[in-house]
Amino acid sequence: MAHARISMYLPPDINPTQAAIAYGCRALPKLNEELQSEDLLTRQKALMALCDLMHDPEHVYVAIDTGCLESLKVLLKDNNDMVRIKTTEVLYIMATHNVGREGFLEHDVILALSSLLNDPQSACRKNLHLAFKHVALLPSGAQGIVNSGLIPSLVWKLQREEEEIQGLLLDTLAACLTEDATEALGSHVVPFLKQKLLSTNDDIRSKAARTLIAVSIPLEGKNQVWQHDVIPILVHLLKDRVEEVQANAAGALMYATVTTQGKYAALDTEAIHPLLSLLGSSLSKARLNATKALTMLAEAPEGRKFLQSRVPVFRVLEDDTSEAVRRAAQIAVKVIEWKP
Amino acid sequence: VASTLTDRTCSAMGTYTYTYTSRPRALPCQRRRYRDHLMQLAEEPVHHGNIMYDRRVVRGNTYALHTGPLPGQPDPIEIQRQQQAKRRALAKKRAQEQFRPRTPEPVEGRKHVDVQTEMYLEEIADRIIVDVECQTDAFLDRPPTPLFIPAKTGKDVATQILEGELFDFDLEVKPMLEVLVGKTIEQSLLEVMEEEELANLRASQYAYEELRNVELAEVQRLAEQEKRHREEKERRKRQQWEVVYKHSETAQKVAARVFAQRYLADLLPSVFDSLRDGGYFYDPVERDIEIGFLPWLMNEVDKTMEYSMVGRTVLDMLIREVVEKRLAAYEQRDDQPPAGKPKDELGESGRMTEPPVGYELQEQSTAQPQRPLPGRDSLQRTPDDGRYMESVLAQETKLMEEAEYEQTKIRKTSGTEVLQPRGDFQP
Numbered sequence: 001m002a003h004a005r006i007s008m009y010l011p012p013d014i015n016p017t018q019a020a021i022a023y024g025c026r027a028l029p030k031l032n033e034e035l036q037s038e039d040l041l042t043r044q045k046a047l048m049a050l051c052d053l054m055h056d057p058e059h060v061y062v063a064i065d066t067g068c069l070e071s072l073k074v075l076l077k078d079n080n081d082m083v084r085i086k087t088t089e090v091l092y093i094m095a096t097h098n099v100g101r102e103g104f105l106e107h108d109v110i111l112a113l114s115s116l117l118n119d120p121q122s123a124c125r126k127n128l129h130l131a132f133k134h135v136a137l138l139p140s141g142a143q144g145i146v147n148s149g150l151i152p153s154l155v156w157k158l159q160r161e162e163e164e165i166q167g168l169l170l171d172t173l174a175a176c177l178t179e180d181a182t183e184a185l186g187s188h189v190v191p192f193l194k195q196k197l198l199s200t201n202d203d204i205r206s207k208a209a210r211t212l213i214a215v216s217i218p219l220e221g222k223n224q225v226w227q228h229d230v231i232p233i234l235v236h237l238l239k240d241r242v243e244e245v246q247a248n249a250a251g252a253l254m255y256a257t258v259t260t261q262g263k264y265a266a267l268d269t270e271a272i273h274p275l276l277s278l279l280g281s282s283l284s285k286a287r288l289n290a291t292k293a294l295t296m297l298a299e300a301p302e303g304r305k306f307l308q309s310r311v312p313v314f315r316v317l318e319d320d321t322s323e324a325v326r327r328a329a330q331i332a333v334k335v336i337e338w339k340p
Numbered sequence: 341v342a343s344t345l346t347d348r349t350c351s352a353m354g355t356y357t358y359t360y361t362s363r364p365r366a367l368p369c370q371r372r373r374y375r376d377h378l379m380q381l382a383e384e385p386v387h388h389g390n391i392m393y394d395r396r397v398v399r400g401n402t403y404a405l406h407t408g409p410l411p412g413q414p415d416p417i418e419i420q421r422q423q424q425a426k427r428r429a430l431a432k433k434r435a436q437e438q439f440r441p442r443t444p445e446p447v448e449g450r451k452h453v454d455v456q457t458e459m460y461l462e463e464i465a466d467r468i469i470v471d472v473e474c475q476t477d478a479f480l481d482r483p484p485t486p487l488f489i490p491a492k493t494g495k496d497v498a499t500q501i502l503e504g505e506l507f508d509f510d511l512e513v514k515p516m517l518e519v520l521v522g523k524t525i526e527q528s529l530l531e532v533m534e535e536e537e538l539a540n541l542r543a544s545q546y547a548y549e550e551l552r553n554v555e556l557a558e559v560q561r562l563a564e565q566e567k568r569h570r571e572e573k574e575r576r577k578r579q580q581w582e583v584v585y586k587h588s589e590t591a592q593k594v595a596a597r598v599f600a601q602r603y604l605a606d607l608l609p610s611v612f613d614s615l616r617d618g619g620y621f622y623d624p625v626e627r628d629i630e631i632g633f634l635p636w637l638m639n640e641v642d643k644t645m646e647y648s649m650v651g652r653t654v655l656d657m658l659i660r661e662v663v664e665k666r667l668a669a670y671e672q673r674d675d676q677p678p679a680g681k682p683k684d685e686l687g688e689s690g691r692m693t694e695p696p697v698g699y700e701l702q703e704q705s706t707a708q709p710q711r712p713l714p715g716r717d718s719l720q721r722t723p724d725d726g727r728y729m730e731s732v733l734a735q736e737t738k739l740m741e742e743a744e745y746e747q748t749k750i751r752k753t754s755g756t757e758v759l760q761p762r763g764d765f766q767p
Contacts, residue, residue: 213553251553258560260568285550292557299565324551331558
């Protein structure tokens with residue numbers, strides 16, 4: 001007769017921290033019920049299981065359909081840190097899928113998430129900002145974030161948070177500001193971005209420059225950029241080590257120099273030389289932005305005079321690989337050689 | 341199991357007897373036969389002690405008990421030594437006995453028990469002649485449980501699979517392997533493709549964003565350019581308009597100025613002329629003379645004239661009186677000598693006519709400056725009279741000369757004065 005002793009080793013599939021996932025279509029409804037249970041351990045295990053399942057977009061769709069979002073919203077206000085961290089992680093994973101984003105917008109999850117902006121747990125905040133970033137990638141998502149009035153608090157947070165989260169915040173802001181920048185301009189985003197441009201972290205600098213691009217699209221933004229003397233810093237950044245930073249700085253300059261004041265501010269800080277050197281960069285974005293910025297500067301008579309001697313450089317660019325760069329170079333040549 | 345120590349019964353007396361009561365139970369044997377098993381999985385079968393074999397129970401006669409060691413020698417030590425020797429012997433025996441086969445150990449849950457299986461139970465009562473002490477051995481390791489090999493039951497059946505009878509592993513395994521490997525690779529391919537797709541999406545998003553930024557910048561630049569051009573045009577237009585306006589204004593000003601100049605060109609002379617005509621330009625000395633001196637002079641002249649007039653009238657009156665008196669006297673004399681004084685009459689008439697002539701002369705003299713000479717001539721022509729008349733005449737002429745002198749003086753001054761303004765009118 002065989003031993004009645006059970007093996008010393010646990011079965012290989014069981015993860016004690018996860019709830020058991022029911023088979024097939026019962027998985028998500030059961031997890032939803034478990035999420036609403038009173039027992040802390042059940043909730044946590046259900047959340048862990050949900051995290052794993054949410055990588056599949058079909059499951060995301062089913063989850064939203066069975067109303068998991070409502071229970072998740074309730075769980076966001078839970079006292080236990082672990083629960084909150086896991087909930088935000090689940091929401092972040094859902095936000096990476098378009099279905100999830102749409103669901104967020106329908107169920108007002110953004111507003112519920114915003115209550116966690118001041119959470120003491122940094123992991124929780126990080127997941128929160130990751131979720132926001134992914135939501136902001138969708139234009140209607142960005143619009144949703146703007147509509148819920150989160151921009152001032154996000155801008156304010158830019159000062160306080162640690163570096164990783166600052167990077168995420170900058171991404172979110174860049175996406176949102178391309179939609180609507182008026183609120184942000186009213187909440188001193190330009191001085192904050194100016195500080196971030198001088199940060200030591202390469203990533204932060206490049207993201208801050210990208211956000212500045214978005215900020216300086218509307219006219220009010222351009223005026224503020226000129227008023228706060230950001231243009232000299234941007235010119236300085238054109239000589240930065242990191243190419244991405246250079247490209248983004250050129251882009252920001254491109255927008256800021258549309259106004260006459262911006263043009264003359266840039267000319268005063270000798271922006272033409274670094275921009276010319278950027279024309280030889282390997283990143284096509286950098287070449288493109290530099291060409292456009294030089295076109296802007298060539299509108300001014302002083303700039304035109306200086307650039308007339310440099311027209312051959314632009315001719316070379318007309319044979320560039322990228323279609324956009326070619327077009328930009330042609331336009332630049334046309335502007336430089338224009339006679340009133 | 342209740343065991344109570346009762347001393348209640350005898351505590352009153354001060355002494356107590358030991359009593360021990362317990363429910364009848366089978367006593368477990370306290371003796372541990374084996375060393376404690378490190379992994380005591382199942383509870384060992386509880387060994388119950390047999391009272392028959394319990395050392396604590398005194399068996400048999402109690403009156404012939406071995407009370408203790410014989411007095412005299414230190415027996416406890418010797419006894420102990422003996423005991424140890426015995427123990428060693430026993431241990432050796434036991435070690436030897438281990439290799440000897442024995443009856444198999446009882447199965448789990450069972451125990452070997454000596455049982456009298458005859459019909460009639462026999463009381464086993466050993467009279468202990470010799471008391472033997474023994475000591476338990478040192479603990480031994482629990483021997484490992486031997487494998488239980490159950491008795492063979494059933495029939496032995498054998499099969500022989502010959503070569504090629506079953507299946508060909510290589511053939512059969514192929515589809516299964518294919519499925520397994522295929523599924524794995526497919527899954528991994530899917531995942532990789534998904535990642536690649538995401539990366540591509542992100543790259544195209546990036547490129548799109550670039551393009552969008554550039555196009556937006558271009559649009560803004562063109563708009564800005566347009567605005568600037570328009571503003572410039574507006575400014576130029578305004579400038580031109582201002583220029584034209586100024587031009588016209590200046591032309592108007594110039595025209596007005598020229599006209600005014602011409603208009604006022606002869607204003608000045610005419611003004612001066614009219615002013616001069618109005619007598620606004622005057623020599624202050626002249627004016628002073630005119631205003632101050634001449635009236636006074638005229639007054640004085642008037643006075644003087646009046647004096648002379650008065651004098652003349654007085655003289656005339658005198659003369660008249662005289663003449664009237666003379667006339668009267670003459671008339672009286674006429675009554676007497678009628679032809680005495682025709683001269684006097686002449687003289688009188690002359691005298692009477694003289695003053696009016698003198699008057700006339702004066703008047704004439706005042707009226708016409710050139711008359712006095714002819715007046716004088718007339719005076720000189722008419723009087724061919726006597727001496728009286730001549731003296732009167734001389735007086736008269738003297739007076740008249742004085743008056744004439746004065747008059748001429750006056751005339752001269754007034755004439756000159758009148759002559760000057762009238763110089764233009766009198767050719």
